[in-house]
Each structure stands twice: as C-alpha cells, then as structure tokens.
Amino acid sequence: MTPRKRSHKNKGLEPNLYTYGANNKYYRYRHPRTGKYFPMGSDRAKAQTAARLLNSRLAEHNFLVERVVDDHRTNLAFLIERFKEEYLPLRNLKARSRDNTLYRLGRVERDIGGRALDELTVQFVADYLDLNFKGDSYRQHRSILVQLCRFAITKGLMDNNPAEVTLNKQVQKKRRRLTLKQYHAIYTHAEPWLRNAMDLSLITLQRAGDVCKLKFEDIHDGKMFVIQEKTEKHGESAYLAITLNPLLNTIIDRAKQSGIHSPHLVHRESLSRTNQTKRNQHHTAVRRDFLSRAFTKTRDKTSLFKSIDPSERPTFHEIRSLGGYLYEQQGFEKSYIRKLMGHTSEKMTNVYLDGHENRWTECNADLPIQLLKVKPDE
Structure with missing residues (x-):
C-alpha cells in the first residue's frame, strides 16, 4: 500500500x-x-x-x-x-x-x-x-x-x-417566540453591553455572531457595513451596508460612551485577558457563546419564564425573529426584511415571521342564495 x-x-x-x-x-x-x-x-x-x-x-x-x-x-x-x-x-x-x-x-x-x-x-x-x-x-x-x-x-x-x-430523526424545535413585553422585561435586568447587543439585533436583524463581530471601523460614510458569517457564500446577500438612522446612532453613541476602550460596538471589561488573547480577539470582545449565556441568565432573572420548561424558553436568537415580526407589523415588505436577514428565499424569512400570532386567511363565502331555495316539483 x-x-x-x-x-x-x-x-x-x-x-x-x-x-x-x-x-x-x-x-x-x-x-x-x-x-x-x-x-x-x-x-x-x-x-x-x-x-x-x-x-x-x-x-x-x-x-x-x-x-x-x-x-x-x-x-x-x-x-x-x-x-x-x-x-x-x-x-x-x-x-x-x-x-x-x-x-x-x-x-x-x-x-x-x-x-x-x-x-x-x-x-x-x-x-x-x-x-x-x-x-x-x-x-x-x-x-x-x-x-x-x-x-x-x-x-x-x-x-x-x-x-x-439509519433513522434520520427530525428534531422539532420547542423554543417559544419572544414577545415585546418579554423583551422589555429582560432589557430592564440587562447590563449596558447586553442592552446594546439586544438593540442591535432587534433593529438590524443580525445574528448573535454578527453582532459580536461589529466594530466601530465598520461604521463610515453614513452606513454600518456587515458581513454575515453564515451566508458569505451567497454573495451579495451576505454583504450589507445598513444606512444609519437616529436609533442606530443612539446605540452607537451609547457604546462609545461606555468608558471602555474597545474596537467593538458590543464590548465589556473582561476579567481575564488571557482567554481572549488566545482566541486572537481583543480582550473586550464578547464571544457569541458568552452573549447567549448572558442573555439566558438575564432572561431567567425575570418572573415571566418560571412556568416554561428551560428547553422552551426563548434564546437570544429569538430577538432576530421578534425584530422581523415588528418590521412586518409596521408595514414593511417581506423583501425588506429578507434583505436585512440575508436570506436568499422568502421561505426562510417566513420561518422567522411565523409563530408570533395566528395568521387569519382572508376569504369570501359567496355561494348564491338562490341555489338554496327549494324548487317546486315539476
């Protein structure tokens, strides 16, 4: 051989x-x-x-x-x-x-x-x-x-x-959608850096990993430039230039005034610089897994989820779904939402938008009434 x-x-x-x-x-x-x-x-x-x-x-x-x-x-x-x-x-x-x-x-x-x-x-x-x-x-x-x-x-x-x-067992996701009321309840318990992450995800509809990667240098010429890590292979849909607005500017200013010198929009003062350095990250960077865990801990500080099984409680990822739903409620087209999310098909966008409320199917029942009249025997 x-x-x-x-x-x-x-x-x-x-x-x-x-x-x-x-x-x-x-x-x-x-x-x-x-x-x-x-x-x-x-x-x-x-x-x-x-x-x-x-x-x-x-x-x-x-x-x-x-x-x-x-x-x-x-x-x-x-x-x-x-x-x-x-x-x-x-x-x-x-x-x-x-x-x-x-x-x-x-x-x-x-x-x-x-x-x-x-x-x-x-x-x-x-x-x-x-x-x-x-x-x-x-x-x-x-x-x-x-x-x-x-x-x-x-x-x-x-x-x-x-x-x-072998049997390909399909895993049914049990996680529940996040409501706006729950979002506000979690927000009141969140640390400033976590609030910034939550607001960025809600408004820009970006994933946790993409929110963590955002840097101040990505903001210039009146836009926030995002390269979505899950969809780079799809070309243009992965590269977003999000036009800044007063709400985004407020979040950016808030991050700048944290008192912590950091290149990242979402940042915190790390207790240990060693672990971050080993990962080739700035010591103030927030890792995706840390963000998810911090959101989970903050979520469970509220009293809204005590009766819900831990496996069904909404995670940070559900903020993205909530944001898409709120956009839709404000009259934005699905194509607008799909572009922000970086989806290549409306089918995937619908996965995020469904489940927030019962969607009523509008229809008519116009059977002519004369068809119901009894005709005399001939």
Whole structure:
C-alpha cells in the first residue's frame, strides 16, 4: 500500500507521528494497527526519536505487514484520521463549525474507534446512536457518521453506507417566540453591553455572531457595513451596508460612551485577558457563546419564564425573529426584511415571521342564495 500523503503541518515528521493542540504545539503517536494515539509531549526531537523506535519495533512484530494483508479490516480511527487530513480541509468550514465537527469526530473515535469498518452494520450504527444520543445530538452524530462512511466509499474502504440507512430523526424545535413585553422585561435586568447587543439585533436583524463581530471601523460614510458569517457564500446577500438612522446612532453613541476602550460596538471589561488573547480577539470582545449565556441568565432573572420548561424558553436568537415580526407589523415588505436577514428565499424569512400570532386567511363565502331555495316539483 502506498503511504498516504501527509498534510502540510505533519510534513517532516516520522510516519505515524502527528501534531495537535493549540498552534500544533504537541505531538502524538498513532499506533499503526489499533489507531490509538499516545501523547509524546512538546519536544519535537524527543518525539521524532520515539516515533522512529516505535516504527522499527512495530515493523519487527509485523504489525505493518498485517495492516496491508488485513486492510479490509481497517478500523474507524484510521478512517477518521484520513477524513480529518484529506477531506475536512476542503470544506472551508468556519472556526466554530470546524471545532464542532472535530468534537464529534473525537467522540466517535473514543467510543468506537477500534471497530473494524467491515463491522459497521446498520444495526451496530443504529444501536450506537440510539444508546448514546438524543435530540439534536443524535442528528449531528448521525450526520458525521454518514459523512465518514461516504468518504470511506470514495476511498474504496467500504461498499455501502450503513449510517445513511439509519433513522434520520427530525428534531422539532420547542423554543417559544419572544414577545415585546418579554423583551422589555429582560432589557430592564440587562447590563449596558447586553442592552446594546439586544438593540442591535432587534433593529438590524443580525445574528448573535454578527453582532459580536461589529466594530466601530465598520461604521463610515453614513452606513454600518456587515458581513454575515453564515451566508458569505451567497454573495451579495451576505454583504450589507445598513444606512444609519437616529436609533442606530443612539446605540452607537451609547457604546462609545461606555468608558471602555474597545474596537467593538458590543464590548465589556473582561476579567481575564488571557482567554481572549488566545482566541486572537481583543480582550473586550464578547464571544457569541458568552452573549447567549448572558442573555439566558438575564432572561431567567425575570418572573415571566418560571412556568416554561428551560428547553422552551426563548434564546437570544429569538430577538432576530421578534425584530422581523415588528418590521412586518409596521408595514414593511417581506423583501425588506429578507434583505436585512440575508436570506436568499422568502421561505426562510417566513420561518422567522411565523409563530408570533395566528395568521387569519382572508376569504369570501359567496355561494348564491338562490341555489338554496327549494324548487317546486315539476
């Protein structure tokens, strides 16, 4: 078998030796037979020496020969490594999506990485998913298994996709819509930086991640320039130049007068600068996940949600839906709302607008009354 091409970050390393961790600072050795990884520390020279000795020792015990002869029993850990090196870089995923994908791959590898590929039957995959995951987690891990098996087929390692045949459970979102009354109640308990984030999302209809990315330098020539992170691939719909108005100017002035020196519109004084620096962010930046958690905590300070199951309570994302609904109530066309949201279809915009109230279908009942008159017998 021809050795597979190494990725750029692993070039120059001994076979079966890989880098990992922040900035690829650490090394680990992958057992060529079992696919199990062993940490080798951060000293490159020592890791290289250890890898050479291990490769030599394992070759003496014919593990590499067995792997060639018994290639049809290549395990899932081996497939996952190839998937990460050969396929994942081609997807051009955003950092957050890539991290989530790596997390799920890691979970699968820990759970069933030693399982031979020819042992991945429909029943085995179905049982694994049913016993270990529920709800959205089930759907996401099923998806990653489907992708792995598809990749294996393209490499001649599998003949079919057992994961694709398993039940694709549709997750029904239970989250309730946010009302204007609830928005105001949460707003009264919110810190100034969170109020700015809430108002920006409500007025501009931007996602939490896009609100967090906004900088003062993005505001010039009377406009606020936004590049929506979820829709960049759709071209013009992702690049917005929102004309400033008195309400937006008020929010911007409020942010400037916070007393905190920051390049971001939504900012706060961080208790620790270390974590933000590691993420290549300014220490005053607010991460998307932190914003979501802060909104949730503030929401639950009110008395409006005590009788609602936590899984059904509105999240920060519902502010965007509320804003779209308020625009519609004020007579703005759906095309106007769709442009702000960055949607490419009215169908997606309707998903955000529906659910705030019962939508009555206007119709007539004009059956001619004369048809109901009884005619005398002829």
